[in-house]
Amino acid sequence: MVPGAALVAIALVLTACDNSGTAVHSSFGPTSGPKLESGPTYEVKLGNVAGLGPVLVTGQGLTLYLFEPDHQSRSTCRGLCAVQWPPLILPKGTPAPIAGPGIKASLLGTSVRADGTTQITYNRWPLYRWLPDLHPGQATGQGLHNLGGLWYVVNAAGSAVTTR
Numbered sequence: 001m002v003p004g005a006a007l008v009a010i011a012l013v014l015t016a017c018d019n020s021g022t023a024v025h026s027s028f029g030p031t032s033g034p035k036l037e038s039g040p041t042y043e044v045k046l047g048n049v050a051g052l053g054p055v056l057v058t059g060q061g062l063t064l065y066l067f068e069p070d071h072q073s074r075s076t077c078r079g080l081c082a083v084q085w086p087p088l089i090l091p092k093g094t095p096a097p098i099a100g101p102g103i104k105a106s107l108l109g110t111s112v113r114a115d116g117t118t119q120i121t122y123n124r125w126p127l128y129r130w131l132p133d134l135h136p137g138q139a140t141g142q143g144l145h146n147l148g149g150l151w152y153v154v155n156a157a158g159s160a161v162t163t164r
Contacts, residue, residue: 034136034137035135036060036062036136037060038059039058039060039061039100040098041059042058042059042088042089042091042094042097042098043100044059044099044108044122045058045100045103048137049138049139049153051163052153052161053161054102054155054156055139055153056103057136058129060136061135061137062129062135062138063137063141064127064129064154065129065152065154066122066126066127066152066160067126067128067150068149068160070125072123072125073124074111074112074126075111075113075126076148077147081147081148084131085128085129085147086128087117087119088119088120088126088127088129089117089119090119090120096110097109097120103122103156104157107122107123107158108120108122122154123154123158123159124158130151142161142164143162143164
């Protein structure tokens with residue numbers, strides 16, 4: 001392979017575009033910094049994000065998001081969308097997600113995805129992570145229009161926090 005073609009191939013691997021032309025990156029920067037919390041990934045609890053207040057996070061403290069096109073129903077995020085915004089999945093053999101501190105257990109639920117996995121929901125919204133959020137307290141996906149819709153963090157009532 002000629003050197004120029006190799007650089008183009010590497011760029012294509014590192015960057016993709018969604019159907020609206022939005023660049024989606026698979027490289028997200030350094031991984032050093034604050035450590036994750038020790039809870040399980042399938043625990044949903046409240047965590048504080050500066051400027052947004054208390055929002056839903058995983059047991060490890062990573063911010064959770066909803067995708068507006070889901071409209072409080074089954075997930076519409078598949079393919080590249082589910083790579084960039086990984087669904088919060090209930091591990092096989094785990095009977096239910098854990099309602100952590102600040103969470104209304106009655107709003108916590110699950111939905112079966114098209115691929116057969118079980119996604120954790122809150123107030124019927126399927127929940128997702130955003131890969132660039134590497135540490136507790138980050139919400140770099142807040143308010144993004146990406147992969148066909150808007151993404152928002154979720155408050156304890158199960159509603160989108162639409163401020164930035």
